[in-house]
Amino acid sequence: MSTAQPTDPTEFWEDRYRATDRVWSGEPNPLLVREATDLKPGTALDLGCGEGADVLWLAARGWQVTGVDISATAIERAAAHAAEAGLTEQVAFERHELGVTFPEGSYDLVxxxxxxxxxxxxxxxxLKRAAAAVAPGGTLLIVMHAGWATWQTPEERPVADVVFPTLQGFLDDLALPPGWHLETQDAVTRVSNAPDGRPGTRTDNVWRLTRR
Structure with missing residues (x-):
């Protein structure tokens, strides 16, 4: 019997979330905290919101936040966490298979x-549509892995031929029109241990841009 994972994106991510009661830590991404703490609250869009930790962190700081994910299970959990935190009025959740459908509107933070x-x-x-959804004066914040964790062997990598963006290569590929100002372009290395406890690190790239 085959144990291959599904290749349909919705099926893949639904299986991922249904396999466990919690996929993520419940804590906001540290680079969101670093980059958004001093931003003036307004409207925000969180793409790939998962179980909602980033959405709730922003909402608790005065933002009106729309969280988007492909997984209906993830969105259900995020909405439940918002209700538990008393933040239902500050958040909304939408299911989208990004690349096929995209939320409407413009936002002060994407x-x-x-x-x-x-x-x-x-x-x-x-990500081109994400940039287009930023309102004038708003912020685009993108964080992506710059490479595999140091403990991951070729056999442990979920995709053999994945290409990770470089700091400048990503900006060149995004090709934003005039009117954007680059606020942050940084590579951050953090502890990233293997599930079995093997020590390791992983580097993430972060870009923060303001639309003038």
């Missing part, structure tokens, strides 16, 4: 953390 998938994802198209 945040996309780790939109890197082992199954089909039009990453370039999604």
């Amino acid at each position: 945040s996309a953390h780790f939109l890197q998938s082992p199954v089909a994802l039009d990453q370039h198209g999604v």
Whole structure:
């Protein structure tokens, strides 16, 4: 009997979330905290919101946040966490297979953390639409893995031929029109241990841009 994972994006991510009661830590991404703490609250869009930790962190700081994910299970959990935190009025959740459908409107902050998938994802198209959704004066925040964790052997990598963006290569590929100002372009190395406890690190790239 085959144990191959599904290649359909919705099926893949639904299986991922249904396999366990919690996929993520419940804590906001540290680079969101670093980059967004001093931003003036307004409207925000979180692409690939998962179980909602980033959405709730922003909402608790005065933002009106729309969280988007492909997984209905993830969105259900995120909405439940918002209700538990008393933040229902500050948040909304929408299910989208990004690259196929995209939320409407413009936002003062568009945040996309780790939109890197082992199954089909039009990453370039999604991030171009993310930039287009930033309101004048607003912020685009993108964080992506710069490479594999140091402990991951070729056999442990979910995709053999994945290409990770470089700091400048990503900006060149995104090709934003005039009117954007680069606030942050940084590589951050953090502890990233293996599930079995093997020590390691992983580097993430972060870009923060303001639309003038």
